[in-house]
Amino acid sequence: MAQIMNAKDSISGSLAECFITIEDKRYNFMQAINIEAQIEKTKTEVPILGKTGKGNKSTGWKGTGSATFHYNTSIFRELLYRYAKTGEDFYFDMQVTNEDPTSSIGRQTVILKDCNIDGGILTKLDADAEYLDEDFDFTFEDFEIPEKFNLLEGMQA
Template sequence: MNNVTMKARDTISAKLADCFVTINGNRYNFMQMIDFEAKVDKTKTKVPILGRIMEGNKTVGLAGSFSGTAHYNQSIFRQALLDYKNTGIDTYFEIQITNEDPESAAGRQTFVFMDCNTDGGVLAKFDADGEYLDEEIEGTFEDFKMPEGFNILNGMQ
C-alpha cells in the first residue's frame, strides 16, 4: 500500500494568526482576539424536477457572519455603538485575518471581510470571581476576498 499522508508539521498552529480591524480609516491590530470564525451560509431554493423522485437544490445567495471572543480591554466597538445611538449612523468596518505557521508547508492564507457590522455588544461588565474579562463579538459581513490562499500540500494532487 502506497498511501500518502499529511505530515503533522503541516497543520496550522491555532495561535499563529493576525487580526486587523479597519474602522473609519483607522487600522487597528486587534490583538485582543482570543478566537474568531467567519463563515458564509448558502441560501438555497428547492427545485422540482420532472422525472426524478429527488428534488434539486439551487444556490441563490450567500449570507456572511462572524463571531469571536476578545479580551475586554478595548472600547472601539463600544464607541461605535455609542456613535450609532447619538447620530443614527451605523459603523461598518473591515476585518483581515491571516493564518501563517512558519513550520507548515501550507504557507499563508489571508481573508478580508468587508462591510462588517456588529450585532450589538457588551457595554460594561465585571466578574468578582473571575480571572480576566472577555467578551463575545458577533456580526455580519457583506463581501469577502482571499488575497492569499494556502499552498497545495505534497500528496494532495
C-alpha cells in the same frame, strides 16, 4: 503507499494576526482570542418533472461570524454609543492571516468586507475571573482571499 499529512502541517491557532479597519483607521487587534466567519448558501428547491425528489439551486449567500476578544478596548463600545445616540451605523473590514512557520503550507489571508456587529457588551465585571473577555456576532457583505495556503505535498493526485 498512501500519502499522509505531516503533523507539522497543522496550523497553530495562536500564530495569527487580526487587523480591523474602521473609517480609515487601521487597528492591530492583537487582543483577539478567536474569530470564525462562514458563508451560508441560500438555496431554492426546484421541482423537476420525472423525478420524485426536488433539486436544489443555489441562489445567493449570507456571511456571518463570531469573535471573542479580551475586554480591553472601547473602540466598539464608542461606535455602539454613537449608533444609539445618532442612528449612524458603522461598518468595518477585518483581515485575518494564519501563518505557522513550521508548516509547509505558507500563509492564508482572508479579508471580510463591510462587517457590521449585531451588538456588544457595554460593561462587565467578574470578581472571580482570571481575565475578562467579550463576544460579538457580526455579518459581512463580501470577502477576498489575497493569500492562499499551498497544497500539501501529496494532495494533488
